[in-house]
Structure formats: structure tokens, C-alpha cells
Amino acid sequence: MDMQSPSYLPENHNQLPELPGVYRYYNAEDKLIYVGKAKNLKKRVSSYFNKNTGINQKTKKMVKEIRKIEITMVNSEFDALLLENNLIKKTQPKYNILLKDDKTYPYLLLTNEHFPRIYSTRRVIPSMGTYFGPFASVKSMNNVLELIHSLFTLRTCRLDLSPEKISASKYKVCLEYHLGNCKGPCEGYQIEKDYLADIELAKNILKGNMGLAKSYFKEKMQESAASLDFEGAQSFKDKFDSLINYHAKSLVINPNTDSLDVFTIVSEEKFAFVNYLRIKNGAITLSKTVELKKKLDESDQELLLTxxxxxxxxxxxDAKEVLVNIDFVESPEGLSLIQPKIGDKRKLIELSLKNALYYKKEKLSFADEGKDKKNRVLLQLKKDLSLSELPNHIECFDNSNIQGTNPVASMVCFKNGIPAKKEYRHYHIKTVVGPDDFASMEEVVFRRYKRLVAEEKPLPKLIVIDGGKGQLSSAVAALRDLELYGKIPIIGIAKRLEEIYSPLDQYPIYIDKKSESLRLIQRIRDEAHRFAITFHRDLRSKGALNSKLLNVEGIGDLTAQKLLKHFKSYKKIEAASKEEIIALIGQGKGLKLWETISQK
Incomplete structure (x- = not known):
């Protein structure tokens, strides 16, 4: 941690102060596993270690891991909330609530320069100027930016419009000037004072305060009409109407309503969904729904507060008032949480809740759709291959012996239609001399299922062999030797025509080329091929490196492995200094190796 903090052993939890603050739990590896806030540090932390307290299994598991407690005292519960948030955001401990939202949001930047610009960005560099946002959607941000550019003639160029450069006639007006979108400050056609007056109005709109801009355009419209400049009056009227229409579209309650935040929560067993509405002058300026993953069976109050x-x-x-849909017996000091029962504010809660429920429904239906799709493909595969059981466990074999070297094979496993990478296996061919695909296939299939039977592990519901009838026959021979043929369905997929073969049929099984089930088989075959090729490439690379090192007098297998483990590649060994090599493998061997390398 960056801060110097008092630390305690778990058994000394009763020594903590009875003050507000943040506590941090560390495990045996001195890794931060949990950050919490407390109104009273001693009471809160002690509650974890009090065996009479009915804490859930997940919390008990965390408590068993705690080896050190660090605390930071603060002035109030609200300060503890803010510090807790910053620490979680920075360190993301294992047992803290996760807010599933990894997006970067767009801002509108008002630049800190002569004749300031307003443009969108996702990078926040405070020295660049004033940022407005972030906006939950690009569309809502573009609507505001479009409104501002329709009301004011602000520049969009990146020129340095310092008084010295303008007076030195460094620039010429561009097309934007001729289109009437800019008043040409680059050539001195607009003074900075007038430009900044427009910027001040634009700034108020970005803050959600429409009143000043409305008054300005209304006043200008009346002035133009009084001086018989009807064209100017119409232009100001159009801008005034644009402001009114924009505000009316987003107005949901009385425009005199102060700024406030609205939060509602909908909770499930493992997740919760929270919607946030930001209200300014009666208009929604932001709507955002997030998903929170529960870690320690947290209450809805705790989840919502987070x-x-x-x-x-x-x-x-910075809204002073926060509306919520659940009851807080006591609001944290410095934060006013209100659960409205009637009126406009209750309508806002209902609107926010509607958004949270819709998000939850979409999330769950998307998850169900994913499950249904997997089952649909497997059901189709079962039908296409006339299987007696759903093939929810498929294993696929592939050989790789490029240029006749390092013959190897691979087996990949798919469960419920997706890769089960922990079950993947590599095989060195042991009993076959030379590149013999058929014998190699028979060996690896025999070794795989002999082991599964010996360890009494579940057998697959379908075996796929990457190859035609020859490789398939070899795999079948292995299953016969193990007395498993007929108990596990097995097919081969020929490389050239993507045809599926069964041992029982002379001709390929017909499967529609656009079928999802064929695509699944092809995907499994491609994964087995990738896995085998990667293994083969690694072996060849390793062999080449070893041979270079083993050619040096005095360097044996163990020394070669030690060098490669330390330097990672032969190229880095060549770039190493004499001292580094000697320090690793000793004076005699090191000197010989360095002399051999330096002579090249």
C-alpha cells in the first residue's frame, strides 16, 4: 500500500480503535483480499472473528485466509465510504463486490486555450481543460454537442490562436468560415471577448442549466425585432426554439426540481442490477445500469451503497439528494438517502426500477439464449450422427509430424459445446518409428482410453478423429483392444472434402454443409490441429536451441536447460555478457560457451 497504516494480527482485533475508518485484510502471501468500511472499526472487524456470529460460508472461507489487518482512520463514515471506493477501484481485491463495467466513457472537453474548443474524448488529462461527463452513451453526448454547434459559432480547428500569431497574420480562414459555422477568429474577424461569451453560455448548457441560454436568445430575438432586423430575429428565434425542444424532450418532472440522483436495485441470488438516473433541472442527463457480482452474500443495502x-x-x-428504492434505517453521515413514497420523486424511482428490471431481463434472456444455442447444436449433432446420447463430452485427436521430425499427437476436449482446456493432452509418440500416421493414431487413442478406464474417469460421448478412413480404422483397432468399440461412438473427418466417416459405413455421412453441427465438428478438429501444431513447433524450436548449446564442449542437457530457463532464448544467450554466463553455470563451462559464441 502507498499509505503507512497501523497493522494487527487477526487475534488482536480487539485492540482496534472505536473510530470510523477503512480496514484491509491480507492473506499469507501478503496479498490484499478484502477492503471494508466501518463506522466503528473495532466492532466491525471483531464481528468477523466472533464465532457466535452467524456468518455465511463464503465469509468464513475469507476469514480463514486473513493473516494481517491494516486500518486507516478517517473523520466520518462518508470519508470511509470514499476511501473504500478508491482502494477497491485501485486494487480490486478478491472478496470485494465487483461492479461489472469495464467500458471507458466519452467526455466533452472545453479546452484551456485561446478561443477554447469543445470536442469529445475518452482520455482525461486535467491540464487540458474542463471535462463534462462522462456520458453513458455516445448518442446522448453527440446530441448535446450538435445542439451547442447549432447555437454557437465555435471553431473546430486545432490552430494556436494566440494574439501574437493572429496579429502576425499566420492563418487564413477555412471552409467552416465560408459556411457560416465559424466567425474567423484566426484572421481576427472575431474578438476573444465575444467568443468567450458564447463559451460561457455553452458551458451552462453542458452543466444542464438551460435558463441563461434561453434568456440570452430571447433577449437577442426581441432586440433584433425592435431594430427591424427580422432576419436576425428569426435566427435567434430558431435557436431559442431548439433549446426549448431539446429541454422538453428530456424533461420528466418539474424543471424547478433541484439536481438529484436516483438509484434502484433489483437483486438475484448471485448478481444484482443497479440503475442510476441523474436529474438536472427536471431532465434526465444520464441513465446507466450496471451489474454487481456478489462475493460474500452482501445485503441489498450494502450492494446499493457500493x-x-x-x-x-x-x-x-455532486447532487445533495439521492433517491433509492429500498429502506436504509440510517443514511451514512454526509449522504442523504431518501425512499420517496408519492409524487414526482416516486415516479422517478419507478422509471429507474423499470430500467433496472429491463436490463436484468435482457441479461438473463441472453444467458438462456446462449444455453439454448449450445443444446440446440448438440441436439442437431445427435440427430445427424444417429447417436443414442447427447454428445456433451467430445474428444478429438490429431497427429503432427511435419518433415518427419518429432512425431506428436494432441487430444482436445469439448464439454457442452465449448472447449474444456484443462482436459487437453499432448502425446509424444513412443512405440512408432518414423512418420506413420495410422500407427501413431492407434497408439495415442489406446493410451488415452486405457488410462481413463484405469482411473475410472468418465468416457466421452463421441470421439472425433482428424483424418479419413485409414486413421479412423487405426483408432477403432485401439478401441477394440480395450473392448470399448461399440461403447463409444467414433467418427473421422477427412481433411480434403470435409466429409464425415463412420466405421460402419462405406460412404460418408451426409450433413448439410451449412449445418451448425458440422461447424462444431470442424471447430473441434481445427482446435485439435492448432494444439498439435503448437506443440510440434515448440519441440522443434527447443530441439534446435538444445542442439546449438550441446555442440559446445562441456555443455550437457542439464546445463542447456538451465541456460534456456534463465535467458529464455539462444539469441539472449548470445547477447549476454561473459560475467552473466559465468555467474550462472560456473567459470569453466561459462568461459568455453562465451568463447564459442563470441567467435561467431
Whole structure:
């Protein structure tokens, strides 16, 4: 941690102060596993270690891992909330609630320069100027930016419009000037004072305050009409109407309503969904729904409070009032949480809740759709191959002996239609001399299922062999030797025509070329091929490196492995200094190796 903090052993938890603050738990590897906040540090931390307290299994598991407790005292519970949020965001401990939202959001930047520009960006560099946002959607941001550019003639160029460069006639007006979108400050056609007056109005709109801009355009419209400049009056009227229409579209409650935040939570067994509405002058300026993954069976109050602090921090909210849909017996000091029962504010809660429920429904239906799709493909495969069981466990074999060297094979495993990478296996061919695909296939299939039978592990529901009838026959021979033929369905997929063969049929099985089931078999075959080729490439590379080293007098297998493990590649060994090599393998061997390398 960057901060110097008092630390305690778990058994000394009763020595903690009875003050507000943040506590941090570390495991045996001195890794931070949990950050928490407390109104009273001693009471809160002690509750984890009090055996009479009915804590859940997940929390008990975490408590068993705690080896050290660090604390930071703060002035209030609200300060503890903010510090907790910053620490979680920075360190992402194992047992803290996860807010599933890894997107970067767009901002509008008002630059800190002569004749400031307003443009969108996802990078926040405070020295560049003032940032407005972040916006939950690019569309809503573009709507605001479009409104501002329709109301004011702001420059979009990147020129340095310092008074010295303008007076030195460094620039010429561009097309934007001729189109009427810019008043040509680059050539001195617009003074900075007038430009900054427009910027001040634009800044108020970005803050959600439409009143000043409305008054300005209304006043200008009346002035133009009074001086009989009807064309100018119409232009100001159009801009005034644009502001009114924009505000009316986003207005949901009384425009005199102060700025406030609305948060609602919908909870499931393992997840919760929180919607956030930001309201300014009666208009929704932001709507965002996030998903939180529960870690320690946290209460809805705890989950919602976490989301409130993180989202307000992320979207830079300073609203004094926060509306929520669940009851907090006591609001944290410094944060006013209100659960409205009637009126406009209750309608906002209902609107926010509607968004949270819709997000939850979409998430769950998307997850179900994914499950249905997997089952649909497997059901189709079962039908296409006339299998008696759903092939929810498929294993596929492939050989690789490029240029006749390092003959190897691979086996990949798919469960429920997706790769089960922990089950993947590599095989060195042991009993076959030379490149013999058929004998190699028979060997690896025999070794794989002899082992599964011996270890009493579940057998696959389908075996796929990458190759035609020859390789398939070899695999069948291995299954016969193990008395497994007929108990596990087996097919081969020929490389050239993508045809599927069964041992029982002379002709290929017909499967529609556009079928999802054929695509699944092809995907499994391609994965087996990739896995075998990667293994083969690694072996050849390793062999080449070893042979270079073993050619040096005094360098044996163990020394070669030690060098490669340390330097990672032969190229890095060549680039190493004499001292580095000698320090690793000793004076005699090191000197011989260095002399051999330096002579090349």
C-alpha cells in the first residue's frame, strides 16, 4: 500500500480503535483480499472473528485466509465510504463486490486555450481543460454537442490562436468560415471577448442549466425585432426554439426540481442490477445500469451503497439528494438517502426500477439464449450422427509430424459445446518409428482410453478423429483392444472434402454443409490441429536451441536447460555478457560457451 497504516494480527482485533475508518485484510502471501468500511472499526472487524456470529460460508472461507489487518482512520463514515471506493477501484481485491463495467466513457472537453474548443474524448488529462461527463452513451453526448454547434459559432480547428500569431497574420480562414459555422477568429474577424461569451453560455448548457441560454436568445430575438432586423430575429428565434425542444424532450418532472440522483436495485441470488438516473433541472442527463457480482452474500443495502459511491464518483455527481428504492434505517453521515413514497420523486424511482428490471431481463434472456444455442447444436449433432446420447463430452485427436521430425499427437476436449482446456493432452509418440500416421493414431487413442478406464474417469460421448478412413480404422483397432468399440461412438473427418466417416459405413455421412453441427465438428478438429501444431513447433524450436548449446564442449542437457530457463532464448544467450554466463553455470563451462559464441 502507498499509505503507512497501523497493522494487527487477526487475534488482536480487539485492540482496534472505536473510530470510523477503512480496514484491509491480507492473506499469507501478503496479498490484499478484502477492503471494508466501518463506522466503528473495532466492532466491525471483531464481528468477523466472533464465532457466535452467524456468518455465511463464503465469509468464513475469507476469514480463514486473513493473516494481517491494516486500518486507516478517517473523520466520518462518508470519508470511509470514499476511501473504500478508491482502494477497491485501485486494487480490486478478491472478496470485494465487483461492479461489472469495464467500458471507458466519452467526455466533452472545453479546452484551456485561446478561443477554447469543445470536442469529445475518452482520455482525461486535467491540464487540458474542463471535462463534462462522462456520458453513458455516445448518442446522448453527440446530441448535446450538435445542439451547442447549432447555437454557437465555435471553431473546430486545432490552430494556436494566440494574439501574437493572429496579429502576425499566420492563418487564413477555412471552409467552416465560408459556411457560416465559424466567425474567423484566426484572421481576427472575431474578438476573444465575444467568443468567450458564447463559451460561457455553452458551458451552462453542458452543466444542464438551460435558463441563461434561453434568456440570452430571447433577449437577442426581441432586440433584433425592435431594430427591424427580422432576419436576425428569426435566427435567434430558431435557436431559442431548439433549446426549448431539446429541454422538453428530456424533461420528466418539474424543471424547478433541484439536481438529484436516483438509484434502484433489483437483486438475484448471485448478481444484482443497479440503475442510476441523474436529474438536472427536471431532465434526465444520464441513465446507466450496471451489474454487481456478489462475493460474500452482501445485503441489498450494502450492494446499493457500493454502487452509489462508485457511480457518483465515476460520473462526477455532486447532487445533495439521492433517491433509492429500498429502506436504509440510517443514511451514512454526509449522504442523504431518501425512499420517496408519492409524487414526482416516486415516479422517478419507478422509471429507474423499470430500467433496472429491463436490463436484468435482457441479461438473463441472453444467458438462456446462449444455453439454448449450445443444446440446440448438440441436439442437431445427435440427430445427424444417429447417436443414442447427447454428445456433451467430445474428444478429438490429431497427429503432427511435419518433415518427419518429432512425431506428436494432441487430444482436445469439448464439454457442452465449448472447449474444456484443462482436459487437453499432448502425446509424444513412443512405440512408432518414423512418420506413420495410422500407427501413431492407434497408439495415442489406446493410451488415452486405457488410462481413463484405469482411473475410472468418465468416457466421452463421441470421439472425433482428424483424418479419413485409414486413421479412423487405426483408432477403432485401439478401441477394440480395450473392448470399448461399440461403447463409444467414433467418427473421422477427412481433411480434403470435409466429409464425415463412420466405421460402419462405406460412404460418408451426409450433413448439410451449412449445418451448425458440422461447424462444431470442424471447430473441434481445427482446435485439435492448432494444439498439435503448437506443440510440434515448440519441440522443434527447443530441439534446435538444445542442439546449438550441446555442440559446445562441456555443455550437457542439464546445463542447456538451465541456460534456456534463465535467458529464455539462444539469441539472449548470445547477447549476454561473459560475467552473466559465468555467474550462472560456473567459470569453466561459462568461459568455453562465451568463447564459442563470441567467435561467431
Amino acid at each position: 454502487a452509489i459511491v462508485r457511480l457518483r464518483d465515476q460520473f462526477m455527481s
